[in-house]
Amino acid sequence: MESGTKENTSFDADKIREHFPIFFQPENEGLIYFDSAATSQRPREVLTACNNFYEKINANAHRGAYKIAEKATAAFEAAREKTAKFIGAGRTEEIIFVRSTTEAINFVAYGWARKFIGVEDEILVTEMEHHSNLIPWQVAAQKTGARLRFLKMNENGVLPLDQLDSLLSRKTKLVAVTHVSNVLGTVNPVKEIIRAAHNVGAKVVVDGAQSVPHLPVDVVDLDADFFAFSGHKMLAPMGIGVLYGKTALLEEMEPVYYGGEMINDVDYYQSTWNDLPWKFEAGTQNIAGAIGLGAAIDFINSIGIDTIREHDHSLTEYALNELKKIKDLVILGPTENRGPAISFTLGNIHAHDLATYLDQKNIAIRSGHHCAKLVMKKFNVAATARASFYLYNTKSEIDALVHALNEAKGYFSKWR
C-alpha cells in the first residue's frame, strides 16, 4: 500500500532498513515491526561489532597484560567515552555500565537512596512511571520509612507542574520521573521538574529509556543527578544499560555489588573501593554489549539524532492523524509534544485479541499494561494496544496498520 505522502526527503527509511537483517529473513517476510518501545531491532554494524569482539579481541577487560586484553579494555573504555559524549556527560567516569534501565534505577535505590533517605523524608514519583521507576521507590520508601508521594497526571497524560509547589519541600530527598512515557508518549518537562526539585535540595533520577533512542539528550543541560537508559531500545544488544550520575553523588553512593574489579585495596577484614566508574562494576562486565552500544551510538550519529527525531516525529504525527479517522479508536495521551509510542483502544476489542489479529497480518504491536499499571488505572483500562516507531519504519507501514485495524473491526464486529 502506498501512502501517497512523500517520506521525509532528508531521510530514506527504506535505505536504513537495509542495515537491519531481521527484515530480510525469509521467515520474517512482510514483518511490520511496531514494538521498538519494547526493544528496537539491531543493525548489522552493531552485530558485527559484538562479533568482532568475540572473534578478534576476546579477553577480560582491566585484567590481562597482553595484547588482546589491552585491546578489549581499550574497546570497552572507548564505548564508555562514546556514551558519555552521546548524552553530554561532563566526565567519562560518570557512565556506569549496567544491564538495563531497571538495574540502573535499582543502583540508585540501593546505593544512594537507602543511605541518604530517612524516616522523615519524602520520595516523589509520577503516576506515569514504568514499574522500573516505581517499584524500586515503593520498596525504598518501605525500607527507609520515607513517605512516597505522587505527581499526578491530567486526562491528557500530561504532568501539570503547578502541583510541584505543594508536593516539593525540604523533606523531599528524591524525585523520580520518566523523560518520555512508554505508554502515553508524553515528553515530560524534566528540566523544569529538576530545577524545582533542586530548589528544595532534592535529587532527581530520570528514566531515559524512551528518550535517549529518540531525542538529543544532554544530561548536563538538564542538570539531572542520575539518568538511566538501556542499550536495547537504541539499536544496541540486550543486557547493556547505563547509569549516569554526577561525580559527587556517585562518590558518596555505596557500591551495590561487591567483588572483583570494584576494589582498590583488600585486607582480611576490610577493603577500599576502586575509583569511578569501576567502583560500581563488580565482576566481569558485558564487554561485547558495551562495544555494541558504542557501535549503536556510531550508527545513530552517522544519521544524526535530530534527523531520527524528525523522522519519528513525522511518523507519529501521520499515525495520530490516520488513527483518529478510525471510528471507536481512542488514543491515550497527549496529541502533541510526544514520543513515537501510541497507545490506543479499539471499541470493545480486547488489546490481546487485537494483537493476535494484527500478528496474522505480520504487524507486531504490544498489548497489555506495558509495565505501567498506574497508567492503566488512571485511564480505567485493563490493557491497551501500543504501536511504537523508530528509524526503520515507514508511512506505508502505518497505512498497513490502519488498514488492518479497520479490517479487525469488521472481523470482531460479528461478535456484537
Added chain:
Amino acid sequence: MALDELYQEIILEHYKKPKNMGLLENADIKVEGKNPFCGDEIELAIKLKDDIIENVTFDGSGCAISQASASLMTEKIKGKSIVEVKKLISTFKKMVKGEDDSQVNRDNLEELLALQGVSEFPSRIKCALLAWNTLLLGLEEKLNKKAGEK
C-alpha cells in the same frame, strides 16, 4: 494457522453471552486469579454439595479467549466431583499446551475442544488457562483447609 480456528464460533458465543456470570452468594469457595502479563482478572464462586460442584459462577474481565474459557469451564464442571474436575483441569491444560494425551481424555473435553486452537498461539495459552488455574487454586485451598481441620 487461520484466525478462525482460534476464534471459533462457540468461543465467540461464550464471549458475547457468557454463561454463569455474576457471583453466587453463600459460596463455599471464593477465589481470585490474575494474569499479570495482560491484566486479565477473574473471580470464581463455587457452591459444593459434599464433594460435588453444585454450582459455579464467575466474574471478571479480559480477552475473548480468557472469558470464553471461563464460561465454558463453568458449564463443564457443574455437577462433577472434585476428583473428576481435577482430572479435567489436567486434561484441559494438556490440550491447550499442545501436549499428547489419550484419545479418551481428549474426547471427554467435548465443547472445550473449541479451545484447541490456542495451542498454536503460545502467547495466548495463559489467557485460556486463567480460569482453570484459578479453579485449581480454589479447590486446593479448600482441600488443604479440610485436611487441616481433620
